[in-house]
Amino acid sequence: MRILIGNSVGILLMTLSAGTVFLSAGLPRQECRAEENAVYRVYLGTYTQGVSRGIYTCEMDTARGTLSAPKLVAEARNPSFLALHPTLPRLYAVSELWQTDGPDRGAVSAFAIDDASGGLRELNQEAVGGAGPCHLAASPSGRFLVTANYGSGSVSVLPLDDEGRLRPRSCVVQHEGSGPNQSRQEGPHAHQTLFSPGGEILLVPDLGIDQILLYRL
Numbered sequence: 689m690r691i692l693i694g695n696s697v698g699i700l701l702m703t704l705s706a707g708t709v710f711l712s713a714g715l716p717r718q719e720c721r722a723e724e725n726a727v728y729r730v731y732l733g734t735y736t737q738g739v740s741r742g743i744y745t746c747e748m749d750t751a752r753g754t755l756s757a758p759k760l761v762a763e764a765r766n767p768s769f770l771a772l773h774p775t776l777p778r779l780y781a782v783s784e785l786w787q788t789d790g791p792d793r794g795a796v797s798a799f800a801i802d803d804a805s806g807g808l809r810e811l812n813q814e815a816v817g818g819a820g821p822c823h824l825a826a827s828p829s830g831r832f833l834v835t836a837n838y839g840s841g842s843v844s845v846l847p848l849d850d851e852g853r854l855r856p857r858s859c860v861v862q863h864e865g866s867g868p869n870q871s872r873q874e875g876p877h878a879h880q881t882l883f884s885p886g887g888e889i890l891l892v893p894d895l896g897i898d899q900i901l902l903y904r905l
Contacts, residue, residue: 841876
C-alpha cells in the first residue's frame with residue numbers, strides 16, 4: 689500500500705457532506721498523480737451531527753476503482769476539512785463549530801499518523817478564535833497552520849513546533865463588508881486558505897464579500 693508524505697504522491701483526503709464526496713490531495717497539486725495499480729490510504733473528514741463519529745480511513749485501489757469500508761481512526765466533532773503537514777506524518781482537522789469561546793468553540797486538532805496502521809493519535813488541540821472554521825492549510829515551510837473561519841468571516845494563524853504540534857494562535861484577522869446577496873452575503877464568510885508555491889503569500893477567498901484577500905506571512 690502506498691503511503692507517501694513529502695515531495696511525492698500524497699495521502700488522499702476526503703470530506704463527506706450531505707452524501708457528496710469531495711476528494712483532494714494533501715500535497716502540492718503538481719506532485720499529486722495517482723499511479724495505476726496502486727493502493728492508497730484515504731482519510732475522510734465528516735460532519736458529526738448524525739451517525740458519524742469523526743475521522744475515518746479506507747483504502748483506494750486504483751486498479752479496481754474501489755474504496756474499502758471506512759474505519760474510524762479518531763473521534764472528533766465536525767472534522768469537516770483535513771490537511772497534511774508538508775514533511776511530517778501529521779494530519780490536521782478543523783472542528784467546525786460555531787462559537788468563538790466555550791465548549792462549542794471552533795478549533796483545530798493535530799494528529800500523528802501511524803505509518804503502519806494508518807491510525808491517528810491526537811497530539812493537541814487549539815481554539816482558532818473564530819466561528820465555523822471550514823478550511824485549513826499548512827504553510828510549505830511547516831511553520832504555520834491557517835484556518836478560514838466561515839461563521840465569523842476571519843482568518844486565524846497558529847504556529848507549529850518542530851514536531852508539528854499546534855501552538856496557541858498568534859493572529860486573527862477579521863474581514864469586513866458584505867455582498868449583494870443578503871441571504872448569503874450579509875457579512876464576511878472566509879471559506880478557503882491557499883498558500884502560493886513559495887509560501888510567502890496566503891490567498892483567502894471570502895464568499896460574503898466577493899473578494900480574494902492576499903496576506904504576506
